[in-house]
């Protein structure tokens with residue numbers, strides 16, 4: 347995994363983030379602070395604003411109010427494309443190009459956005475495929491892989507951009523149960539390697555055992571946050587206790 351080690355792990359903070367879609371006040375003053383090299387898991391009911399929070403943090407949506415900082419420096423005045431290069435994102439649906447090979451899918455970003463030559467980008471792709479254990483699949487098309495393998499390719503694609511922070515939005519939700527474990531194991535490896543990560547997940551085992559910090563959202567606000575032991579064994583809010591009783 348040394349290839350992905352973040353020599354320059356950075357912290358990420360979002361402060362008093364607000365966003366409305368029309369009259370729907372979706373983020374209502376969210377604070378999140380992820381120390382360099384740590385993993386924060388975001389849990390909460392469907393519709394509570396978890397995906398929107400990730401999309402605001404990488405400025406796919408501009409916040410109506412609040413600040414976002416990497417390594418203690420506000421990024422709101424930077425070019426959003428620059429920010430998105432620093433933050434790798436993995437979604438529920440992998441969106442790999444079906445007519446390109448696995449290696450070509452991974453090499454695309456480094457070629458187009460990092461300006462690497464075709465050969466250099468291919469080398470990067472092969473190294474990242476080593477990281478996710480799929481080097482042997484470099485020349486096949488994504489359709490020939492299992493969902494879990496495709497998601498590992500999507501993770502390799504994000505890592506090939508040398509991100510400083512990784513976001514995962516329900517990265518295992520679309521996978522057959524037997525394929526979830528391999529993807530979670532890879533995510534756990536990345537956490538252990540010291541990648542700064544924000545992980546939206548329904549996998550309470552991951553939240554509890556892998557993350558350094560858990561943030562529970564409901565109705566666009568952070569209801570409770572703290573180390574996993576605290577939230578999972580000693581939740582102070584009724585809403586979190588209810589949520590956990592439904593998902594555990």
Ligand code: ADP
Pocket residue numbers: 367370372390391392393394395396397398399
């Ligand atoms: P979660 O990821 O926790 O399930 P979301 O962040 O997807 O929640 O959604 C939070 C709220 O924001 C929901 O009410 C949803 O309908 C609304 N929402 C999300 N994205 C958009 C959008 N692009 N346009 C309008 N409303 C949106």
Ligand code: MG
Pocket residue numbers: 396397398515
């Ligand atoms: Mg979501």
